[in-house]
Amino acid sequence: MEVTDSVVKNIAALAQLQVDKTELPRLAAGMQNILDLAEQMQSADTEGVTPISNPLDATQQLRPDAVIEQDQRELFQSIAPATEDGLYLVPRVVE
Amino acid sequence: MLNRTLAEQISDLQKGEYSCSELTEAYLIRISETSDLNTFITVADDALENAAHADELRASGDDRPLLGIPVAHKDIFCQKNVRTTAGSRMLDNFVSPYDSTVIENLNAAGTVSLGKTNMDEFAMGSSNENSYYGPVKNPWRTSCVPGGSSGGSAAAVAARLCSAATGTDTGGSIRQPASFCGITGIKPTYGRISRWGMIAYASSLDQAGPLARTAEDCALLMTHMAGHDPRDSTSSPEPVDNYLESLSKPVSGLKLGICREYLEDLTPEIRAVFDEFVGELVSQGAETREISLPSSPLAIPAYYIIAPAECSANLSRYDGVRFGYRCEDPKDLDDLYRRSRSESFGAEVKNRIMVGAFALSAGYYDAYYNKAQQIRRLIKNDFVDALSGVDVILGPTTPGTAFPIGEKSQDPLAMYMQDIYTISANLAGLPAISIPAGFVDGMPVGVQAIGNYFDEATLLAIGHQYQQMTSWHQQEPEMNS
Numbered sequence: 149m150e151v152t153d154s155v156v157k158n159i160a161a162l163a164q165l166q167v168d169k170t171e172l173p174r175l176a177a178g179m180q181n182i183l184d185l186a187e188q189m190q191s192a193d194t195e196g197v198t199p200i201s202n203p204l205d206a207t208q209q210l211r212p213d214a215v216i217e218q219d220q221r222e223l224f225q226s227i228a229p230a231t232e233d234g235l236y237l238v239p240r241v242v243e
Numbered sequence: 244m245l246n247r248t249l250a251e252q253i254s255d256l257q258k259g260e261y262s263c264s265e266l267t268e269a270y271l272i273r274i275s276e277t278s279d280l281n282t283f284i285t286v287a288d289d290a291l292e293n294a295a296h297a298d299e300l301r302a303s304g305d306d307r308p309l310l311g312i313p314v315a316h317k318d319i320f321c322q323k324n325v326r327t328t329a330g331s332r333m334l335d336n337f338v339s340p341y342d343s344t345v346i347e348n349l350n351a352a353g354t355v356s357l358g359k360t361n362m363d364e365f366a367m368g369s370s371n372e373n374s375y376y377g378p379v380k381n382p383w384r385t386s387c388v389p390g391g392s393s394g395g396s397a398a399a400v401a402a403r404l405c406s407a408a409t410g411t412d413t414g415g416s417i418r419q420p421a422s423f424c425g426i427t428g429i430k431p432t433y434g435r436i437s438r439w440g441m442i443a444y445a446s447s448l449d450q451a452g453p454l455a456r457t458a459e460d461c462a463l464l465m466t467h468m469a470g471h472d473p474r475d476s477t478s479s480p481e482p483v484d485n486y487l488e489s490l491s492k493p494v495s496g497l498k499l500g501i502c503r504e505y506l507e508d509l510t511p512e513i514r515a516v517f518d519e520f521v522g523e524l525v526s527q528g529a530e531t532r533e534i535s536l537p538s539s540p541l542a543i544p545a546y547y548i549i550a551p552a553e554c555s556a557n558l559s560r561y562d563g564v565r566f567g568y569r570c571e572d573p574k575d576l577d578d579l580y581r582r583s584r585s586e587s588f589g590a591e592v593k594n595r596i597m598v599g600a601f602a603l604s605a606g607y608y609d610a611y612y613n614k615a616q617q618i619r620r621l622i623k624n625d626f627v628d629a630l631s632g633v634d635v636i637l638g639p640t641t642p643g644t645a646f647p648i649g650e651k652s653q654d655p656l657a658m659y660m661q662d663i664y665t666i667s668a669n670l671a672g673l674p675a676i677s678i679p680a681g682f683v684d685g686m687p688v689g690v691q692a693i694g695n696y697f698d699e700a701t702l703l704a705i706g707h708q709y710q711q712m713t714s715w716h717q718q719e720p721e722m723n724s
Contacts, residue, residue, distance in 0.1 A: 155601070156597070159597050159600050159601045159604065160597065162600050162604060163555060163559075163596050163597060163599075163600040164559070164562070164577070164580040164581050164584055165581060165584055165585050165588075165593060165596065165597070166581035166582055166584075166585040167585070174590070175593065175594065175597055178590075178593075178594035178597070178598075178655065179594065179597050179598055179601065181655055181656055182547050182548075182551070182594070182598045182655075183598070183601070183611075185543065185544050185547055185656065185659070186544050186547065186548050186602075186611055186615070187544075188540075188541060188544040189541060189544045189545060189548075189611075189614050189615060189618055190614075191541075192538065192541055192614075192617075192618055192621065194614060194617035194618060194620075194621070197617040197620050197621060198617070198620055199613055199616030199617045199619070199620060200616050200617075200619040200620045200623060201447060201616060202433075202447060202477065202672075203433045203447060203448075203619075203623065203669075203670065203671055203672025203673075204432075204433060204434060204479070204672050204696070206434065206477065206479070208476050208477075209473075209476050209477075209478075209480075211473055220340065223340045224340055224565075226340075227336075227337065227338060227340060227566045228564070228565050228566055229563065229564070229566075229567075229569035230569070236564050236565060238564055238573075238576055238579060239573050239574065239575050239576050239578070239579055240575075241575075241576050
């Protein structure tokens with residue numbers, strides 16, 4: 149797998165990262181390093197092996213669907229960059 | 244009093260040798276005197292107040308063992324009304340509105356927080372050089388790294404800035420710095436300690452644990468850190484062993500697995516430390532068996548797909564909207580997201596987000612992410628097979644001793660290889676401890692013991708029994724070299 153500039157730009161867009169021209173070669177090299185390392189995995193025969201997502205093979209525990217937290221909107225919004233009337237402010241999306 | 248272990252401080256405080264206020268003040272002075280080690284990101288401004296309160300409680304008959312014991316917390320644990328940065332510019336202004344379970348539990352046990360320790364950004368690194376707040380220096384040789392990502396916690400314990408500290412371990416981040424700094428550190432079984440309020444890096448690998456001078460001190464902290472938490476859906480309901488009682492369990496009769504693959508490329512100096520460690524346990528009556536973990540060479544490649552994949556998902560929450568860093572004058576919503584993230588994440592964090600987003604993207608998921616999760620199964624199966632015939636698996640913690648600051652920071656692959664012996668335990672979810680076992684060229688070396696699921700008690704007992712007969716854990720850095 150060769151990490152080209154267009155791969156980097158595409159993935160950066162998916163990951164919501166801004167990449168300027170000067171950063172491209174460094175990010176491409178960083179990705180290439182890890183993906184080359186990952187190539188070693190191809191030597192393993194994993195035919196029919198069930199992938200692990202939880203190391204204990206545990207399933208998600210369920211809890212009763214009941215309110216256990218208090219409403220702390222003001223506290224949580226006190227650390228937000230910009231709020232108004234209990235809402236988070238972002239740049240206008242629809243003109 | 245600063246050179247006393249946590250267990251000794253408990254006894255000293257009970258006897259009234261000194262007060263918690265005196266102990267806390269002495270630590271704060273030492274932290275300030277050693278500020279060039281850069282171990283703390285934030286020193287607690289309420290430590291003396293809390294210490295005085297602990298002294299009052301003790302005077303009124305409160306006899307909780309950890310009452311008034313000063314500890315330090317890795318700056319990855321959310322602490323209410325305290326800045327919690329995860330070593331990142333993204334969270335430089337983040338004052339947590341709530342306590343993580345680990346901090347809640349240790350506060351409830353009576354400990355006094357001295358502050359928040361330095362770390363690699365979002366726990367991604369093996370040298371503490373990836374911190375927005377600058378590298379931490381190793382107290383044994385200040386030109387060297389302390390290891391990472393819990394580098395601040397390990398260096399603080401080694402430098403006697405606290406007797407114990409909390410850390411987290413996703414691929415070796417407790418054990419490797421413990422080894423580099425000559426202290427004891429344990430990564431418990433996945434799910435043993437709640438991850439609630441612990442800033443996430445790779446959620447299926449992350450696990451909190453203690454760093455301290457001795458296995459006994461680790462057991463004292465573990466007693467309060469471990470346990471089920473309904474707020475973390477991966478927290479285990481398995482009952483918690485009595486770690487303190489188990490410390491006296493003799494090593495005699497234990498079957499020690501010696502992993503062939505872990506010894507193949509070892510330097511003669513580290514090998515000699517390892518052999519001496521095994522020899523001590525054998526002289527106490529343990530037996531050795533050679534075992535094999537044939538898939539272990541694939542652990543690093545699989546980890547560097549799985550951890551970045553989980554990191555790219557976890558770090559998507561940092562969007563500049565609800566908390567954390569926001570860029571100036573965003574021109575639209577995408578610009579807000581992208582510049583807020585790009586201006587505040589460091590280079591290694593961006594690397595891992597990019598690799599993770601790639602491994603999860605359409606067309607590459609099977610070849611990379613799914614393949615890595617299958618290899619993870621092979622690695623786990625190796626351990627399950629081996630641990631059916633032995634009680635623990637022994638090996639080195641790290642391939643070498645602490646390296647000079649800057650030596651590997653431009654060579655990510657060399658940095659990744661630091662975790663070659665530690666990563667497998669995270670992939671398999673097994674508990675593992677690093678125990679100080681000697682020195683090479685004046686720098687500490689740790690030996691790692693990997694145990695069976697939820698058998699932290701045996702690992703702590705091995706550490707404790709070994710530390711009854713050896714003095715490596717008592718060595719103190721001179722801090723002037």
